Amino acid sequence: MAEKHVLGISGGRDSAALAVYVRQHRPELDVDYFFTDTGKELPEVYEFLGRLEGFLGKPIARLNPRRDFDFWLREYNHFLPSPQTRWCTKQLKLAPFEQWIKPMLAAGDKVTTYVAIRSDEDYREGYSAKHPNLTVSLPFREAGIDKKGVHDILESSGVGLPKYYDWRSRSGCTFCFFQQKIEWVRLKERHPEAFEEAKSYEKNAIEHGSPFTWSKGEPLDELEKPARVIQIVADYDRRRQRELARRPVNPLRPAELQRCEDLDELFGEDEGGGACVVCHK
Structure with a gap:
C-alpha cells in the first residue's frame, strides 16, 4: 500500500495555478500531473503545458482515451455533445482518468486527487470520489484563494496565462459547445x-x-x-x-x-x- 498524489491539468489557468501552488507549498509531495488529451485541443494549450512542465520540473502525463471523438460520435448516433448531454466530458475526460488510477486503487494505494475549485466558486462541486481509497482535495477552497489569487500565483511564478486567453475564455476542445x-x-x-x-x-x-x-x-x-x-x-x-x-x-x-x-x-x-x-x- 502506498500514498499517491495526482493533479489534473486542463490547460486552463486554475489547474495550472493549483499545480504551482502545491509545488510551492507542499514540496514534499511526489505529485503525478496528468492531462486528458482529446486530440482536439487548441495548439496554445500544448504550448502552455510545455511552459508549465518547465516550472514544475516534471513531465505532465498525457492520458489518451482508448477511443477517440469520432468513435464516440458514432456511438451517440452522430448527435453532437451539448450542455444537456455532455458525453465528451464523460468519455474523453473522466473515463481516461478513472482508467489511469484504477491500477493504483486495485493495488490498495490511497490516492488523493487535487482539484482546482476556487473559494469564490461555491456553486461548483467538481469530481466525486467513487472509491473508498480515493480522496478529493480542494486546496484553493481551503486556503481562500479566489480568481484574483489564481492570477497572482501564475504571474508571480513566471508561468503566466495561456495565450488563448487573449481571445478565448476557456481551454478544452476547439469546438467546445460552451464557446460564446x-x-x-x-x-x-x-x-x-x-x-x-x-x-x-x-x-x-x-x-x-x-x-x-x-x-x-x-x-x-x-x-x-x-x-x-x-x-x-x-x-x-x-x-x-x-x-x-x-x-x-x-x-x-x-x-x-x-x-x-x-x-x-x-x-x-x-x-x-x-x-x-x-x-x-
Whole structure:
C-alpha cells in the first residue's frame, strides 16, 4: 500500500495555478500531473503545458482515451455533445482518468486527487470520489484563494496565462459547445482549419438528425456569414463596453478587465455560459 498524489491539468489557468501552488507549498509531495488529451485541443494549450512542465520540473502525463471523438460520435448516433448531454466530458475526460488510477486503487494505494475549485466558486462541486481509497482535495477552497489569487500565483511564478486567453475564455476542445459566438468568430480568424473541422462535424450531425448545433440555435455556416460576423462583433463590443463602464477600475490592475476571460460574465447563461468542470479548470 502506498500514498499517491495526482493533479489534473486542463490547460486552463486554475489547474495550472493549483499545480504551482502545491509545488510551492507542499514540496514534499511526489505529485503525478496528468492531462486528458482529446486530440482536439487548441495548439496554445500544448504550448502552455510545455511552459508549465518547465516550472514544475516534471513531465505532465498525457492520458489518451482508448477511443477517440469520432468513435464516440458514432456511438451517440452522430448527435453532437451539448450542455444537456455532455458525453465528451464523460468519455474523453473522466473515463481516461478513472482508467489511469484504477491500477493504483486495485493495488490498495490511497490516492488523493487535487482539484482546482476556487473559494469564490461555491456553486461548483467538481469530481466525486467513487472509491473508498480515493480522496478529493480542494486546496484553493481551503486556503481562500479566489480568481484574483489564481492570477497572482501564475504571474508571480513566471508561468503566466495561456495565450488563448487573449481571445478565448476557456481551454478544452476547439469546438467546445460552451464557446460564446464571439469566440467562434475568433476561432475562425485564428484557427480556420479547426473551424472548418467543427463545421464538418456539425453538418454530419444535422444530416443524422441531431437536435444540437455547436452554437445554440445557429449553425456555423450561418454564424460565419460576413454580415452576421459584423453583428456578433458589434454586439460583443457594446456589451463589453457597458460592463467595463459598470465596474470600478483597480488602479493597480488597469488591464485586468481587458482579458477575454470575462466573456462568461458579459454573456452569462444566455449564450454559451457555464463550463465543463474538467476543461474549464
